[in-house]
Amino acid sequence: xxxxxxxxxxxxxxxxVTEARQAGAATVTEEHLLLSLLTLGALDPLGVDRESVTAAxxxxxRRGGMSRADEEALAGLGIDLGAIVSxxxxxxxPGVLSTPAPRRRTLAGxxxxxxxxxxxxxxxxxxxxxxxxxxxxxxxxSLGRKDRHIxxxxxxxxxxxxxxxxAEVLADHGVTxxxxxxxxxx
Numbered sequence: 001x002x003x004x005x006x007x008x009x010x011x012x013x014x015x016x017v018t019e020a021r022q023a024g025a026a027t028v029t030e031e032h033l034l035l036s037l038l039t040l041g042a043l044d045p046l047g048v049d050r051e052s053v054t055a056a057x058x059x060x061x062r063r064g065g066m067s068r069a070d071e072e073a074l075a076g077l078g079i080d081l082g083a084i085v086s087x088x089x090x091x092x093x094p095g096v097l098s099t100p101a102p103r104r105r106t107l108a109g110x111x112x113x114x115x116x117x118x119x120x121x122x123x124x125x126x127x128x129x130x131x132x133x134x135x136x137x138x139x140x141x142s143l144g145r146k147d148r149h150i151x152x153x154x155x156x157x158x159x160x161x162x163x164x165x166x167a168e169v170l171a172d173h174g175v176t177x178x179x180x181x182x183x184x185x186x
Contacts, residue, residue, distance in 0.1 A: 004139065004149055004150045005149070005150045006150065006151045006152070008151060009138075009149075009150050009151050009152050011036075011040060012033065012036045012037050012042065012152055012155055013036070013135070013155075015035075015037075015039055015040060016033045016036040016131070017032075017125050018036070019035045019036050019039075020032045020125045021125055026125070027125065027126050027127060027128040028127045028128060028131050029128045029130060029131055030128075030130045030131055030134055030162070031057055031060075031061075032131070033131055033134055033159060033166075034053075034057070034166050034170070035057070037152060037156060037159075040152065042152040042153075042155075042156060042184075045183055045184060046174075046179065046180065046183045046184065047174075048170075048174075048175060052173060053169060053170070053173055056169045056172060056173070060165045060168075060169065063082075065165060067163075067165045068168060069163075130162070130164070133162065134155065134159055134162060135158070137161055137162065138150050138154040138155045138157070138158040140158075141154045141157050141158055152184075153180070153184045156175075157180060157181060160175070160177040160180055
């Protein structure tokens with residue numbers, strides 16, 4: 001499938017791995033794919049403010065990755081997510097819910113590090129299930145549009161076609177499946 005990716009789409013996927021490494025994340029997520037697309041300027045033609053989207057994603061991480069739908073569902077049960085996040089941060093420090101889970105150290109990993117291989121920026125970071133689904137969906141979208149390649153538009157449309165915080169943040173910034181398709185279609 002990767003052979004169908006355009007240079008820009010490959011750069012977006014590679015950039016997502018870089019984003020995950022820089023964040024110290026254990027896996028590459030949908031958020032990392034979006035951040036990579038933003039860094040590459042793939043959403044610039046849509047007038048997306050990179051800093052605003054990045055701040056919105058940070059706010060989502062701050063509340064532990066919970067979407068507004070999750071927050072509303074909890075509110076329906078009488079649970080105030082904002083109050084819970086505040087209490088956690090009061091007790092454990094700001095951003096405690098956005099901190100990536102610590103990576104497990106293994107003897108083999110420690111030995112490789114001691115021997116100087118591989119460097120942390122070169123370590124393998126696997127794709128989370130959601131990110132894999134986005135890549136699969138980008139292929140389906142490409143085939144459905146009868147395109148012979150997978151480009152950044154297909155990646156963005158795949159991100160927008162899946163429910164969750166990434167699509168929610170983009171919708172808050174005026175980017176929906178329909179607006180992306182109209183604004184970026186070649």
